[in-house]
Amino acid sequence: MTAMVNVVEILRGRGLVEAVTAPELEGVLTKPATVYAGFDPTSASLQAGNLVAVMAQAHFQRAGHSVIALIGGATGMIGDPSGKDQERQLLSVETVRRNADGIRENLSRFLDFSHPSAPARIVNNYDWLGGFSYLEFLRDVGKHFRMGTMLGRESVRARLNSAAGMSYTEFSYQMLQAYDFLHLYDTAGCTVQVGGSDQWGNITAGIDLIRRQRGAEAYGLTTPLICDSNGQKFGKSEGNAVYLNADRTSPYAFYQFFFRSADTDVIRYLKTFTFAPLEEIAGLEAQTAAEPEKRAAQRRLAVDVTRGVHGEAGLQSAERASAVLFGESMDGLNADELLDVFRDVPSIVLPRAQVAGAAVVALAELAGLCATRGAARRLIESGGFYVNNRRVADLAVTVGDGDLVNGRLLVLRSGKKNFYLVKVE
């Protein structure tokens, strides 16, 4: 058998390694291993921040290892206290199930489930934890945990010292995740767990359990928490999370999120969120230094990630919309072309009677572009309001039939980049 590529080295080179539990991991990975990462079904879609763990797993699979994505159908009902300062709201069984389906869809874009020798697998820990009785669990699992160790975990200590405190339920979380690791070790020969840096405690809990119960060594690798150069957690756009599902974050908005990356972040992001070879990234870095206004690195980042998540069709619609919105004029486009370009932009349908003859202030509020009439007034007075890409700074201006593209479409805009489509019927 030919020597395997050193996946840890690849991950390091891309800034995807925060820490490993033992240096021997690299040696272990010279032979095919089974690697798992868990995903919390708190939402029906993964967020951009989750891409770090997903990419790490994809690199493992590309290097010839078997990967398992674990959806926390059971643990999601309990709530992982790691990195949270509040007790979590419990999710219903139904919600967790629905969310698990959404996440499965997201993951399928990155992991190869039909790989000939090592197909990726998705498992749900509800399948083995759901039927556990409390007594059984205490006897078979809880017995192997020491209070001192559990209380010493960072996630527990931080919460016990906080005003919010911690419930017994959340305190028990670490045992469940540890048991997952043991279960996957037993049933799939899984010896490596990958997770965010906040997962360190949960991962080592699993490693301890496997050592105690089976006398075997298991390993963990954590990925760093990605922040932008301002120290803000990665994956928020205008205060909202960036999701992978198209119905939550449109391909256009998704593309734009990456395209707007700062120069100081974009090279790091390319390494982390794309498979672009490091030599190419070095080239883009040089180009960014020489002619930053071309935004070549940002474009490459946006293109690669959007294609990965939304496919070729999603990428094309995002690029087409971006070209029109930020470059070419929208004059000369008819309503159908505009509808196509703005497919991903928020829109509202209004009856003709409410639009024709309406003052722009009223319209901005009515369409939902501004929360209140006053906000609409201020926006217009400060010169940040556009109708069909033309600035309107006068409150008294009204919209007439002649302003509607093909008599049925109006493009509103706030600031440089927030478009809003009004469909008239």
Next chain:
RNA sequence: GGUGGGGUACCCAAGUGGCCAAAGGGAGCAGACUGUAAAUCUGCCGGCUAACGCCUUCGAAGGUUCGAAUCCUUCCCCCACCA
């Protein structure tokens, strides 16, 4: 349970009878400059209004007063120290 300190707008925080829709900072929105970046500067930032102004807000409910975020009463919640 005792004692002390608190609850002010999205967040932090000043304000102890009228000049308070409430200082300052942060976040946010917009403008200028740029490159859809960063930094900087400017404006806005409870609601309605073209504006004068009107309405609702300072933990909750009552009360005193011409007038209350500010004083009084009761209640709720939080924090610190002690038990």
